[in-house]
Amino acid sequence: MLRTAAETSALIAFLLSTTTATVSNGTSAVTGFPPCDAFLSTNLTSRLVLATSPAYEPRVQSYWSGNARLRPWCFFQPLTTQELSTAITALTAAGSGAGDWHIAVRGGGNSGPGISNIANGITIDLGMMNRSWYDPGSGLASVEPGAVWKDVYFSLLHNGNVTVTGGRDGGVGVGGFLLGGGNSYHTTRNGFGCDTVINYEVVLANGSIVDANANKNADLWRALKGGGMNFGIVTRFDMEAMPAVDLAYGQSVIAANYSDQVVDAVVDFTNRPEELGRNDHLIVLYTHDPKSSEDVMIEVIRANTQGNLNTAGFEKVTDIPALSSTWELKSLADAANESQVAGGGKNVRATLTFLNKPPILRATVSLHADLVRSLSSSIGTSNFITQNFFQPLPSYLSAIGQRQGGNVLGLDRIPGNAILWTAGVSVTNGDDAAVALVHAEVSNMMVKLREVAENEAGGVDWVYLNYADVSQDSLGSYGEENVGFMREVAGKYDPEGWWQRMVPGGFKLERVTG
Ligand SMILES: Cc1cc2nc3c(=O)[nH]c(=O)nc-3n(C[C@H](O)[C@H](O)[C@H](O)COP(=O)(O)OP(=O)(O)OC[C@H]3O[C@@H](n4cnc5c(N)ncnc54)[C@H](O)[C@@H]3O)c2cc1C
Ligand SMILES: *[C@@H]1O[C@H](CO)[C@@H](O)[C@H](O)[C@H]1NC(C)=O
Ligand SMILES: *[C@@H]1O[C@H](CO)[C@@H](O)[C@H](O)[C@H]1NC(C)=O
Numbered sequence: 001m002l003r004t005a006a007e008t009s010a011l012i013a014f015l016l017s018t019t020t021a022t023v024s025n026g027t028s029a030v031t032g033f034p035p036c037d038a039f040l041s042t043n044l045t046s047r048l049v050l051a052t053s054p055a056y057e058p059r060v061q062s063y064w065s066g067n068a069r070l071r072p073w074c075f076f077q078p079l080t081t082q083e084l085s086t087a088i089t090a091l092t093a094a095g096s097g098a099g100d101w102h103i104a105v106r107g108g109g110n111s112g113p114g115i116s117n118i119a120n121g122i123t124i125d126l127g128m129m130n131r132s133w134y135d136p137g138s139g140l141a142s143v144e145p146g147a148v149w150k151d152v153y154f155s156l157l158h159n160g161n162v163t164v165t166g167g168r169d170g171g172v173g174v175g176g177f178l179l180g181g182g183n184s185y186h187t188t189r190n191g192f193g194c195d196t197v198i199n200y201e202v203v204l205a206n207g208s209i210v211d212a213n214a215n216k217n218a219d220l221w222r223a224l225k226g227g228g229m230n231f232g233i234v235t236r237f238d239m240e241a242m243p244a245v246d247l248a249y250g251q252s253v254i255a256a257n258y259s260d261q262v263v264d265a266v267v268d269f270t271n272r273p274e275e276l277g278r279n280d281h282l283i284v285l286y287t288h289d290p291k292s293s294e295d296v297m298i299e300v301i302r303a304n305t306q307g308n309l310n311t312a313g314f315e316k317v318t319d320i321p322a323l324s325s326t327w328e329l330k331s332l333a334d335a336a337n338e339s340q341v342a343g344g345g346k347n348v349r350a351t352l353t354f355l356n357k358p359p360i361l362r363a364t365v366s367l368h369a370d371l372v373r374s375l376s377s378s379i380g381t382s383n384f385i386t387q388n389f390f391q392p393l394p395s396y397l398s399a400i401g402q403r404q405g406g407n408v409l410g411l412d413r414i415p416g417n418a419i420l421w422t423a424g425v426s427v428t429n430g431d432d433a434a435v436a437l438v439h440a441e442v443s444n445m446m447v448k449l450r451e452v453a454e455n456e457a458g459g460v461d462w463v464y465l466n467y468a469d470v471s472q473d474s475l476g477s478y479g480e481e482n483v484g485f486m487r488e489v490a491g492k493y494d495p496e497g498w499w500q501r502m503v504p505g506g507f508k509l510e511r512v513t514g
């Protein structure tokens, strides 16, 4: 009879408890899973969550994407950097000659299937390392990787009255967001979230704990600014803090037939120079949501990070008649808490970047409408939610990154003001076949869009890691120079290529072929 890992694990625990067998030297019994048994030689078995534990299933379900809720043999939940270091040393020695197993590393758990979750192996779950605090002496806010942004914002607001350049959706995790760049309300002012990290505390593959900043391990510091899970596990981000000024913040809903005006407003907004644009932030998304009576609606989020309710930045958008609209002062903590996209659906996504040209934006709108029509007939109009996102990517963001010490995002490869486009589909009711179909449709949409962009002389080979589908070559798109640099850094801090080999999820340097 075939059993799932969870059933097997439960069976073994049951057998062991009824025979009172203790196979190890006292701390705990073997599980039969090499990476979980690696902990028998440490005093950290109490930090393991096996499938037999009541804490196990809630942890699986806490991943944002329904299809990312893979069931590992065990979770390891360190409370401190030292515990993680001990664990890494134990794991590097584990499983000689054993069958296939690997490791996933989880921050906030917002990425997709197989990225920070795994079935054949162990998940290092940083969720219990979730504190944040402010040091007025240095002006830095220290943020642990397993926190989600709303908790960071509330904590820093109430302990120091400061804030940081983090996520907009309060449910997004710190670790993945900052390692993949981090597009924030404050990005036009401060750069990507990673550009504001002054120091990283990192556990390397040999278990040693190092700091990476402008003076110490400066190459590692720069590589971590956008290079993802390729160099080590970050256990603390020391970030530039700023006063917690309330945002001027609003959301509006606009009918889809105003699309042409919306596109023009986005293009206009994106072309604003740094001196005009640095405090304003705009996100526009077209969405099909069965909760709405319309097939597609347009949602607009506006923020002025300096609390300027009279900013002129959004005039073109607010001139368009809206079905509903808000505009008020709001703390970043409240804004993040209130704008959490519900998880649980099986998610598919894709991203492209293209120059800020109206015909390309309009093409996404009609491709999105095609997608909604097609999925409505294939999987049923009430079984999915879509998003077709526009995020302004003005060219001056590259210079901000440079001023902050440089990153590996390769933004200088984008020859002008651009739009960071993403499509997302959440299958709320459907099986694996439905998800496979959506994956193919979204990928084909991207192929068509790339063609349009090229025909309009607006194609850009730049794929933002935090939004990329696993089929996309994000790191490669950051350019040969950055890939070469990241390879050098990975080789220096992980000479055995342990992270490349043992942590396969997400975007790995080893898989970049160019
Ligand atoms: C609803 C929603 C809203 C979003 N909004 C934004 C946004 O406003 N701006 C933006 O830029 N992105 C946004 N994203 C994308 C988001 O940044 C990525 O999904 C990011 O990976 C989430 O980080 P996480 O820690 O929650 O993810 P995880 O799934 O936990 O981790 C993602 C990757 O990072 C690695 N990782 C995590 N922590 C560490 C660590 N400490 N050390 C080493 N590796 C680590 C993991 O191994 C994995 O490869 C959003 C995503 C969702 C689902
Ligand atoms: C348990 O055994 C491991 C090796 O199997 C050893 O390293 C460790 O020191 C032992 N612990 C105790 C408490 O005896
Ligand atoms: C494990 O042992 C170390 C070193 O003796 C100690 O500092 C730590 O508190 C112990 N951890 C646990 C979880 O018991």
Ligand SMILES: *[C@@H]1O[C@H](CO)[C@@H](O)[C@H](O)[C@H]1NC(C)=O
Binding pocket: 079, 127, 128, 129, 130
């Ligand atoms: C934060 O971590 C602590 C343990 O350090 C844990 O008890 C708590 O549940 C965590 N909070 C969240 C929101 O996960």
Ligand SMILES: *[C@@H]1O[C@H](CO)[C@@H](O)[C@H](O)[C@H]1NC(C)=O
Binding pocket: 161, 243, 244, 245, 246
């Ligand atoms: C917090 O900081 C903001 C911005 O500097 C300021 O306006 C506000 O008065 C401060 N709040 C408190 C309680 O100090």
Ligand SMILES: *[C@@H]1O[C@H](CO)[C@@H](O)[C@H](O)[C@H]1NC(C)=O
Binding pocket: 255, 257, 258
């Ligand atoms: C959009 O539709 C609404 C009513 O359905 C109508 O009042 C409005 O004039 C239309 N706008 C455009 C730009 O077509």
Ligand SMILES: *[C@@H]1O[C@H](CO)[C@@H](O)[C@H](O)[C@H]1NC(C)=O
Binding pocket: 154, 337, 338
């Ligand atoms: C976050 O938002 C929810 C829902 O609006 C609300 O119930 C909760 O009190 C908010 N949390 C905080 C800390 O304000």
Ligand SMILES: *[C@@H]1O[C@H](CO)[C@@H](O)[C@H](O)[C@H]1NC(C)=O
Binding pocket: 204, 206, 208, 492, 493, 494, 495
């Ligand atoms: C761990 O790796 C780093 C980077 O390669 C190296 O500098 C350090 O000496 C190593 N530490 C040990 C104890 O081997």
